[in-house]
Amino acid sequence: xxxxxxxxxxxxxxxxxxxxxxxxxxxxxxxxxxxxxxxxxxxxxxxxxxxxxxxxxxxxxxxxxxxxxxxxxxxxxxxxxxxxxxxxxxxxxxxxxxxxxxxxxxxxxxxxxxxxxxxxxxxxxxxxxxxxxxxxxxxxxxxxxxxxxxxxxxxxxxxxxxxxxxxxxxxxxxxxxxxxxxxxxxxxxxxxxxxxxxxxxxxxxxxxxxxxxxxxxxxxxxxxxxxxxxxxxxxxxxxxxxxxxxxxxxxxxxxxxxxxxxxxxxxxxxxxxxxxxxxxxxxxxxxxxxxx
Amino acid sequence: xxxxxxxxxxxxxxxxxxxxxxxxxxxxxxxxxxxxxxxxxxxxxxxxxxxxxxxxxxxxxxxxxxxxxxxxxxxxxxxxxxxxxxxxxxxxxxxxxxxxxxxxxxxxxxxxxxxxxxxxxxxxxxxxxxxxxxxxxxxxxxxxxxxxxxxxxxxxxxxxxxxxxxxxxxxxxxxxxxxxxxxxxxxxxxxxxxxxxxxxxxxxxxxxxxxxxxxxxxxxxxxxxxxxxxxxxxxxxxxxxxxxxxxxxxxxxxxxxxxxxxxxxxxxxxxxxxxxxxxxxxxxxxxxxx
Numbered sequence: 001x002x003x004x005x006x007x008x009x010x011x012x013x014x015x016x017x018x019x020x021x022x023x024x025x026x027x028x029x030x031x032x033x034x035x036x037x038x039x040x041x042x043x044x045x046x047x048x049x050x051x052x053x054x055x056x057x058x059x060x061x062x063x064x065x066x067x068x069x070x071x072x073x074x075x076x077x078x079x080x081x082x083x084x085x086x087x088x089x090x091x092x093x094x095x096x097x098x099x100x101x102x103x104x105x106x107x108x109x110x111x112x113x114x115x116x117x118x119x120x121x122x123x124x125x126x127x128x129x130x131x132x133x134x135x136x137x138x139x140x141x142x143x144x145x146x147x148x149x150x151x152x153x154x155x156x157x158x159x160x161x162x163x164x165x166x167x168x169x170x171x172x173x174x175x176x177x178x179x180x181x182x183x184x185x186x187x188x189x190x191x192x193x194x195x196x197x198x199x200x201x202x203x204x205x206x207x208x209x210x211x212x213x214x215x216x217x218x219x220x221x222x223x224x225x226x227x228x229x230x231x232x233x234x235x236x237x238x239x240x241x242x243x244x245x246x247x248x249x250x251x252x253x254x255x256x257x258x259x260x261x262x263x264x265x266x267x268x269x270x271x272x273x274x275x276x277x278x279x280x281x282x283x284x285x286x287x288x289x290x291x292x
Numbered sequence: 293x294x295x296x297x298x299x300x301x302x303x304x305x306x307x308x309x310x311x312x313x314x315x316x317x318x319x320x321x322x323x324x325x326x327x328x329x330x331x332x333x334x335x336x337x338x339x340x341x342x343x344x345x346x347x348x349x350x351x352x353x354x355x356x357x358x359x360x361x362x363x364x365x366x367x368x369x370x371x372x373x374x375x376x377x378x379x380x381x382x383x384x385x386x387x388x389x390x391x392x393x394x395x396x397x398x399x400x401x402x403x404x405x406x407x408x409x410x411x412x413x414x415x416x417x418x419x420x421x422x423x424x425x426x427x428x429x430x431x432x433x434x435x436x437x438x439x440x441x442x443x444x445x446x447x448x449x450x451x452x453x454x455x456x457x458x459x460x461x462x463x464x465x466x467x468x469x470x471x472x473x474x475x476x477x478x479x480x481x482x483x484x485x486x487x488x489x490x491x492x493x494x495x496x497x498x499x500x501x502x503x504x505x506x507x508x509x510x511x512x513x514x515x516x517x518x519x520x521x522x523x524x525x526x527x528x529x530x531x532x533x534x535x536x537x538x539x540x541x542x543x544x545x546x547x548x549x550x551x552x553x554x555x556x557x558x559x560x561x562x563x564x565x566x567x568x569x570x571x572x573x574x575x576x577x578x579x580x581x582x
Contacts, residue, residue, distance in 0.1 A: 009402035016399035016456040027432035132353035
């Protein structure tokens with residue numbers, strides 16, 4: 001049969017492989033090379049050996065950025081707990097429950113920039129709803145400068161991440177809950193579980209694949225956070241660099257300060273961290289599928 | 293019979309009453325959470341209609357405008373090319389979806405249904421690339437955009453790097469694997485080319501997965517911000533996310549204007565979501581199973 005030529009599968013693969021080679025594979029090699037050079041994007045790179053890495057590990061701001069990205073990981077357990085709770089709440093068969101599910105999903109679909117702008121104004125010292133409500137309730141007497149307090153930078157950004165993400169992950173967990181067979185709950189009731197224990201012993205183990213998935217997605221997103229910081233705190237990344245994360249630092253060095261060589265070294269560290277994460281996650285995934 | 297009915301009845305009403313009470317509590321909880329999710333949007337929406345005589349900040353907070361106006365919308369509309377932002381976002385997301393879905397499902401077919409040299413090596417190589425953070429590629433991609441492809445400050449700079457991605461190939465491969473081999477063999481016996489088999493037999497069968505991939509891709513492209521913000525400089529070439537940030541900068545002390553701009557961008561997204569809600573949810577759950 002002439003049409004079943006040995007070339008056919010490769011022809012099917014070609015467009016995708018070419019696109020991925022140009023926009024993923026080549027950039028990896030290029031960024032490794034740039035990380036050993038002095039490079040400002042417009043003029044050709046100049047080889048400097050390990051200089052960028054030496055600079056990186058002696059630069060306190062890099063350590064800070066690394067720390068901030070790891071602190072951001074706290075978003076993951078918060079998101080998992082809240083969105084499982086939310087999924088259990090909306091899993092009840094009540095008239096109009098779909099309407100509520102839709103409402104909870106609104107922050108998740110509106111896009112991080114639109115939602116971030118709303119969040120930024122909510123926390124605004126002069127015009128923000130938060131200060132208005134808290135003063136009305138008598139919790140504070142003077143307006144609080146939420147956005148210029150370094151200790152609050154990351155908590156406010158994380159609260160935005162959680163608020164945006166919780167509806168999305170709720171849907172993931174809801175789909176998981178609906179796959180758990182009803183008779184497992186009946187069995188738990190017969191064994192004398194109350195409704196709390198029922199969720200602890202049936203829902204949580206039943207949601208294991210979804211928990212693993214959400215842990216992977218949300219922790220990678222946390223390590224790579226950028227949008228929330230920029231939209232809430234602007235190009236400075238918060239007072240005293242209090243919101244500068246790995247990707248924010250990379251972006252600023254590469255595209256604001258024209259230190260593309262140095263920023264490439266940051267990118268390599270980011271790659272190593274995500275690699276480590278992925279190996280960890282794969283271990284977890286394997287363990288998850290063994291128990292299925 | 294009569295007796296047992298009479299004796300069950302009070303118990304029955306007690307159970308009903310307990311159920312009604314627990315439902316009422318449940319609704320109270322649902323409404324409380326809804327307030328937390330929706331109130332910031334509602335505040336933004338109402339503020340966008342506030343006139344110059346309405347205060348933004350007060351104790352207690354004033355939500356409803358007393359002096360309602362459309363002036364904020366007019367001001368934003370005149371100062372920012374919002375139709376351009378929308379059009380650019382639609383063109384970028386739409387074009388990406390069409391090409392990406394075609395290219396990734398084309399690549400997924402041999403991975404799922406053909407035997408050839410290097411299949412597993414190529415596939416696992418691709419999976420390894422999946423973990424590369426996209427931000428790592430931005431510096432070389434920027435150089436490519438400026439020096440090789442010359443699409444800096446043009447929306448094609450957003451489309452080309454998204455033509456294919458590993459995740460979608462993986463999802464489509466899973467979908468094709470579930471198609472029975474008999475269907476494909478029948479096509480081969482009829483003398484159809486592999487391209488025909490892919491287009492006429494496989495794609496119609498996996499239409500739900502295609503919808504999933506299309507929606508995930510569309511939403512990702514629509515919400516993408518960092519790369520578009522690097523590429524798009526002229527105001528009329530910006531996409532919605534980049535344009536929104538420009539709005540925030542331009543109207544930095546004019547919250548009524550910002551509110552109007554954000555409202556104008558969020559409402560079409562919500563309408564789109566409500567219209568396609570079924571597919572969104574299926575897209576999500578499909579992604580988990582894949």
